[in-house]
Amino acid sequence: MSLRAVILITLQHEPGTGYDILQRFKTGLSHVWQASHQQLYRELDRMRGAGLLTCETMPQAERPDRKVYRLTDAGRQALDSWLADPLAASPVRQPLFAKFFAWEHWPEQARHQELAALKEQLKERLATYADIEHEWFSDPKALTPGQRAPWHTLRLGQRLTETWIEWLEEVMEEQQE
Amino acid sequence: MSLRAVILITLQHEPGTGYDILQRFKTGLSHVWQASHQQLYRELDRMRGAGLLTCETMPQAERPDRKVYRLTDAGRQALDSWLADPLAASPVRQPLFAKFFAWEHWPEQARHQELAALKEQLKERLATYADIEHEWFSDPKALTPGQRAPWHTLRLGQRLTETWIEWLEEVMEEQQE
DNA sequence: TATTCAAATGCAACTTGTTGCATAAGACTA
């Protein structure tokens, strides 16, 4: 399960709480992984149970306790073996493509709305990429290899999104004729 | 659940058995949806239970029965409302990107093997696209809108895959320096 | 002739992810 590995990665340098990890998912890792808080809290507890993480409870005056998780040696080892193992190919699932295969039954209005909304989402995603790039990778030439690698993932995300948008525009234009 | 909708789409023109649908997933729909046979058989039975499909058992001499499924009116209606409903955005999950965020701990050999294997997979995918295009969309200009729409999905699949390959080549080249 | 492969179907157990609900305190806002 990759969620586990992603958690290990987010915690390898700085320990943190479930909520901290959620915030990292929402900002600098939003093009890499997304998970709900329920998933995260459950998984953190299981990882602690499996000995991959330790949990230090920080009591806060008149507030719920903060539970700070940090990697154990077993956790570091689990991360290493995950890195060494090549990933399985993920199955293709493109529900939008499926709609294109039911073109005759897809009402024109619903179709246009859906494609327009998607285009907006993709543009927002580009804006998010730009934010991340600005905040974390403002000077690509000065990056160490370890910093440069994550930057590459951002670039691919950008290019893929651009490819999608171009395609959408072509398809939508063809519809207007 | 989109699997249900994809099944409805594959059955809307020609009825078929679970195995038939599997074959369609493996050939002309491989860039749209993939599912295991267990998933399919289970889902078909549930859809019959929900009244979306009828099942006609065709006894075959000295062979297991063929169960031919076909859409009911309720099935057609379910497909229509799925088409009218805009799709929810799917959560981002890029385990490969995560590995880039653990660059220092990702052994050079494992990294190279993984990226090279991925490049091969992507090139095979391009070959599959070319096969599908050749078989189903050999003359794009002669296509009706209903045939042209699925062709667009193929084109996007191709472009996205090409974008991935270009990026991989750049990243791998940078590693060799 | 014995073995293996492909066609065709399915059950059961398990893992992963989603949805709905719940708590509790401080800070903001109408």
Add this chain to the structure above:
DNA sequence: TAGTCTTATGCAACAAGTTGCATTTGAATA
């Protein structure tokens, strides 16, 4: 002052997807 937002945590039920196993027949192979 009452309501909502953010911080911070979690349980329980459910839906979706995976893994492992099992069956029957014909056709191909050794």
